[in-house]
Amino acid sequence: MSVREEFDQWATSGKDRGMEDRHWHTAKHVLARMPVEADDAVLDLGTGSGYALRALRERGIGRGYGLDGAPEMARNARSYTDDDAVGFLVGDFDALPFADDSLDHVFSMEAFYYAADPHNTLREIRRVLKPGGTFYCAVNYYAENEASHAWQDNISVEMTLWTREEYREAFREAGLYVAEQDAIPDREIEIPPESAFPTDDWESREAMVDRYRTWGTLLTVGVAP
Numbered sequence: 001m002s003v004r005e006e007f008d009q010w011a012t013s014g015k016d017r018g019m020e021d022r023h024w025h026t027a028k029h030v031l032a033r034m035p036v037e038a039d040d041a042v043l044d045l046g047t048g049s050g051y052a053l054r055a056l057r058e059r060g061i062g063r064g065y066g067l068d069g070a071p072e073m074a075r076n077a078r079s080y081t082d083d084d085a086v087g088f089l090v091g092d093f094d095a096l097p098f099a100d101d102s103l104d105h106v107f108s109m110e111a112f113y114y115a116a117d118p119h120n121t122l123r124e125i126r127r128v129l130k131p132g133g134t135f136y137c138a139v140n141y142y143a144e145n146e147a148s149h150a151w152q153d154n155i156s157v158e159m160t161l162w163t164r165e166e167y168r169e170a171f172r173e174a175g176l177y178v179a180e181q182d183a184i185p186d187r188e189i190e191i192p193p194e195s196a197f198p199t200d201d202w203e204s205r206e207a208m209v210d211r212y213r214t215w216g217t218l219l220t221v222g223v224a225p
């Protein structure tokens with residue numbers, strides 16, 4: 001199944017708002033760290049419901065672009081805001097429809113690993129960022145987070161499983177400096193008591209704690225020279 005087919009289905013069944021609720025637990029910490037300033041132009045790669053841009057507009061960015069490969073995601077995101085300074089585009093991570101050196105920051109939550117060619121996507125991000133611009137890349141699916149590996153079985157789009165080090169190396173290969181790398185735990189998701197396990201989703205409480213509290217979201221921050 002293509003990105004479009006897979007995620008159009010998610011959007012029409014309302015999963016975009018469910019993702020927003022879950023991802024917000026850690027995405028809000030990532031967004032809070034972004035050094036955005038008034039009038040900045042920010043791209044959200046794989047925008048889903050577009051919540052990140054709505055939040056960044058409250059901090060005064062001048063323009064937000066939400067790019068998504070699934071037209072139904074982009075359509076839903078458009079319907080959740082009437083803010084004309086935020087625009088939603090259908091496009092692919094392989095070819096970003098922006099001029100060289102045109103964006104101040106790029107954000108991406110739970111989307112980068114769906115890129116068909118992640119090295120090319122990083123080069124594209126490097127190309128569109130202004131000097132000193134940043135890429136805040138947040139992923140829950142990564143090698144050290146072993147409980148996340150099973151996700152690939154439920155999704156028809158091929159996913160890239162990199163280690164923390166592979167993220168840093170790939171950023172550098174694409175010409176980005178690595179300014180920061182950090183695992184942000186999800187402290188808000190409710191973890192039931194030991195007696196509730198196994199659940200439909202988790203074999204043991206330990207595995208759930210490991211997934212959310214220990215590994216959480218991997219944030220890698222790249223800076224364009």
Ligand SMILES: C[S@@+](CC[C@H](N)C(=O)[O-])C[C@H]1O[C@@H](n2cnc3c(N)ncnc32)[C@H](O)[C@@H]1O
Pocket residue numbers: 003007008019020023027045046047048049067068069070073091092093094108109110111114115116
């Ligand atoms: C798991 S969702 C995350 C959405 C949102 N960032 C969030 O935190 O809830 C991943 C999104 O990336 C989009 N996506 C995946 N691969 C893509 C690609 N190659 N090009 C453009 N969008 C893509 C999907 O359509 C989907 O909306």
